[in-house]
Amino acid sequence: MYDDPTDPQRHLRDFIVTNFYIPDGQPLDEVTSFLDAGIIDSTGVLELVAHVESRYGITIADHELIPSNFDSIGALARFIQRKRGSDGGSNDRLAR
Amino acid sequence: MIHHPCFLLHSFLAESAARSPDAIAVVGDGQRITYRDIDRRSNALAHALAARRVERGDRVVIFGDNTIDTVVAFWAVLKASAVASIVHPQTKPARLGYLLRDCRARALIADHRLEPAFAEPARSSPHLATVMITGTAADPRVAAACERLAALPRLAALDDALADAPHDAAPPRRCIDVDLATIIYTSGSTGEPSGVMMSHRNMVAATASIASYLGIARDEVILCVLPLAFDYGLYQMILACSAGARVVLERSFAFPAEVMRTVAEERVTGFPGVPTMFATLLGMGSLASYDLSAIRFLTSTAAALPVKHIEQLRRQFPAAKIFSMYGLTECKRCTYLPPEDLARKPDSVGIAIPNTELWLVDDHGHRLGPDQVGELVIRGATVMQGYWDKPEATERKLRPGPLPGERVLYTGDLCRLDGDGYLYFVGRTDEVIKSRGEKVPPKEVESTLLAISGVREAAVIGVPDDLLGSAIKAFVVPEPGVVLDVSVLQRECRARLESFKVPHHIELRAALPRSSNGKVEKSELG
Numbered sequence A: 001m002y003d004d005p006t007d008p009q010r011h012l013r014d015f016i017v018t019n020f021y022i023p024d025g026q027p028l029d030e031v032t033s034f035l036d037a038g039i040i041d042s043t044g045v046l047e048l049v050a051h052v053e054s055r056y057g058i059t060i061a062d063h064e065l066i067p068s069n070f071d072s073i074g075a076l077a078r079f080i081q082r083k084r085g086s087d088g089g090s091n092d093r094l095a096r
Numbered sequence B: 001m002i003h004h005p006c007f008l009l010h011s012f013l014a015e016s017a018a019r020s021p022d023a024i025a026v027v028g029d030g031q032r033i034t035y036r037d038i039d040r041r042s043n044a045l046a047h048a049l050a051a052r053r054v055e056r057g058d059r060v061v062i063f064g065d066n067t068i069d070t071v072v073a074f075w076a077v078l079k080a081s082a083v084a085s086i087v088h089p090q091t092k093p094a095r096l097g098y099l100l101r102d103c104r105a106r107a108l109i110a111d112h113r114l115e116p117a118f119a120e121p122a123r124s125s126p127h128l129a130t131v132m133i134t135g136t137a138a139d140p141r142v143a144a145a146c147e148r149l150a151a152l153p154r155l156a157a158l159d160d161a162l163a164d165a166p167h168d169a170a171p172p173r174r175c176i177d178v179d180l181a182t183i184i185y186t187s188g189s190t191g192e193p194s195g196v197m198m199s200h201r202n203m204v205a206a207t208a209s210i211a212s213y214l215g216i217a218r219d220e221v222i223l224c225v226l227p228l229a230f231d232y233g234l235y236q237m238i239l240a241c242s243a244g245a246r247v248v249l250e251r252s253f254a255f256p257a258e259v260m261r262t263v264a265e266e267r268v269t270g271f272p273g274v275p276t277m278f279a280t281l282l283g284m285g286s287l288a289s290y291d292l293s294a295i296r297f298l299t300s301t302a303a304a305l306p307v308k309h310i311e312q313l314r315r316q317f318p319a320a321k322i323f324s325m326y327g328l329t330e331c332k333r334c335t336y337l338p339p340e341d342l343a344r345k346p347d348s349v350g351i352a353i354p355n356t357e358l359w360l361v362d363d364h365g366h367r368l369g370p371d372q373v374g375e376l377v378i379r380g381a382t383v384m385q386g387y388w389d390k391p392e393a394t395e396r397k398l399r400p401g402p403l404p405g406e407r408v409l410y411t412g413d414l415c416r417l418d419g420d421g422y423l424y425f426v427g428r429t430d431e432v433i434k435s436r437g438e439k440v441p442p443k444e445v446e447s448t449l450l451a452i453s454g455v456r457e458a459a460v461i462g463v464p465d466d467l468l469g470s471a472i473k474a475f476v477v478p479e480p481g482v483v484l485d486v487s488v489l490q491r492e493c494r495a496r497l498e499s500f501k502v503p504h505h506i507e508l509r510a511a512l513p514r515s516s517n518g519k520v521e522k523s524e525l526g
Helices: A009-019 A042-056 A073-086 B011-019 B035-051 B068-079 B093-102 B112-123 B140-148 B158-163 B200-214 B231-243 B256-265 B275-282 B307-316 B391-397 B442-450 B486-496
Strands: B024-028 B031-034 B059-063 B083-087 B107-110 B130-133 B155-157 B180-186 B194-199 B221-224 B246-249 B270-273 B297-300 B321-326 B335-337 B356-361 B373-380 B398-400 B407-417 B423-428 B433-435 B438-440 B455-465 B469-478 B505-508
Touching (some): A009 A073, A042 B275, B011 B035, B011 B200, B024 B035, B024 B068, B024 B231, B031 B035, B035 B068, B059 B068, B059 B112, B068 B083, B068 B246, B083 B093, B093 B112, B107 B112, B112 B130, B112 B140, B130 B140, B130 B158, B140 B155, B200 B231, B221 B231, B221 B256, B231 B246, B270 B275, B275 B297, B391 B407, B423 B442, B433 B455, B438 B442, B442 B455, B442 B469, B442 B486
Parallel strands (some): B024 B246, B059 B107, B083 B180, B107 B130, B130 B155, B221 B246, B221 B270, B270 B297, B297 B321, B469 B505
Antiparallel strands (some): B321 B335, B356 B373, B373 B407, B407 B423, B433 B438
C-alpha cells in the first residue's frame, strides 16, 4: 500500500475506514471532526493512540491527547509529523 | 413539604426556574444557560411540538449528543405531555430505524451534524409527523441539510421553530404522574433492543432517592460526560435540575485531559464515572497537575471498581466521598455503598437505595439467607412499567410481589448478601460459564485477574470446547508500559482460583470493546 512517510493522511484514512464505522453518506475529509460525526468514542481514541504509537514509533503524552491533535485526519497527520520532526523535543509549543 | 398533587418530572425544572431563574443550569458547547432560559426555550419547543401534532403519550426520539439542545428537547417533550427517548449519537442507521419503528415515534429531534445517520431511517419511518433538526436555516450548513431532507414530514430547523413559538408558559399539562416520561432503550443479552418504560412517578422517586444519599445541594456542579442517552448520564442532568444546581456537559471522555481541564475550571463538585474512566484517570501522569479540590463526591457504576483503583482514588481525591453503586436501567438503581463502608467492604455494592427493598431467591423463587448466591429481586417505586411492546419479556422480569397485584423486578443478576445485609454482585444468570460441568462466574475470574499487578482491565467469556463444554477465555489489557506474560498470568490465576476457574486461553489486548455506556461488549469478544 502506498504510504508516504512524510504525509500519513492516506494511511490514517485507511485505518479509520477499516476500524471504525462510517455511515453511508458521511464525508470523511481531512477536517471532518471524529467527535461531531460520531465516528470515534473514548475506546476508539485509545485504539487510535495505540495504533499511531506503534506504527510511527512515537509516544503520546496525556496532555497531547486533545481534539486539536486527534479530532480529524488532517490534525492527526500534522501532529504525527511534528512529533517525528521534533525528535523528542518539546511538543507542547508545537501542538498549540 | 407537600408537593403539588401531580408532581411530574419536569416540575423539578419549573420549581428551580421559579426559585433561581438567574442561576446557571447547564454548561455545554462553550455556552452557559440559565434556568430561566432553559425553561423558556423548552416552553417554546413544547408549543412547537404541539403545533406539529405531537399529543399526550406520543413518543419523541431525540437523537443527539450531550448538548444544551438535547437538554432543552428533553424537557420540551415532557412539557408537551409526550414521552422522550434520547438515542446515543453513535447509533447506527439500522438500529435507529428499528427504534423509530419500535416506539412508533411521532417526532424526531436530531442534531443536524448527524444527518448521515438519521436521514435514511427518518425517511423510512412511517409514524413521524415531524422532524426537527438543530440550528437555524440562517446557517448555510443547516440550510443545505434542510434542502437535502426536504421530503421529510414537517421538517423544521429547531431555532427557527422556537423563535415563532410562545416562550412564557408551557402548554397545558395533560399527563398525570403514572403516565410515561421516558423510554430508555437497552441492548439485552440477546436479540433486539428493549425499551424500558419509566413513568414520571418512577423517575421522580429515583431522583429523590439518589439525591438524598448523595446529599445533592444547590451549589453542586455535576459533571455529565456519560451519554444523556443512558440513564446514568440523564440522571446527572435531572439531579442537578432537581436541586437548582448546575450540570456541566461534556460530549465524550475520549480526550480526558480536556475533560479534566473543564472539571478544574468549572470547579466541578460531583464526578460520576464508570470504572474504565477511573482507570484512564489514574493512568494519567498529569492528574496531579489539575486543581480538583472542589470535588466532593465521585460515583461509579456499570461494573465494580477494582479494589486497587478504590485505594488509588482515595489517595488522589482525599476530600471526596467515593460512592460505588450498582443497578440496571429497569429500576434505575439498586444499591449504593455508603462511603464510610468502603474501607471495610470494598468489593460490596452496598445496600438498597432509600425507599427500595431487595432480597435474593433461588431457582424456585424461595428467599435465601446470608452467604447464599441467588437472583436479586427489587421492590420499590423506581421499578419500570415494563418493556415497550414486549409483554412476554416484561412478564419474565416483572413478577408478582408480596401485595396483591404488585409487581417486583427479577433482575437476572446473581448476587450474595453478607451477614450485615451488604450485597455482592456475582454475575448474570445468563452469563455463568459451564466448564467441566462446573459453574464459573466470569466476574470472579475477572476480579482475580484485575488484582494481578500490571493488569488494567479484564473480560472473561466462555468459548465452545469439545472436551470442556466451554473453555474459559480471558482478554487482558495491560497497564500502560507494562509487558505481561500470559504464562505468568495463568500461574497467578492458578494460585488464587479453583482449578476449573483458571482461564484456558488468555489474549492480551490494547483495549476492550465497550458500549457507549461503558459496559464491555462481550458479544464482540471471541
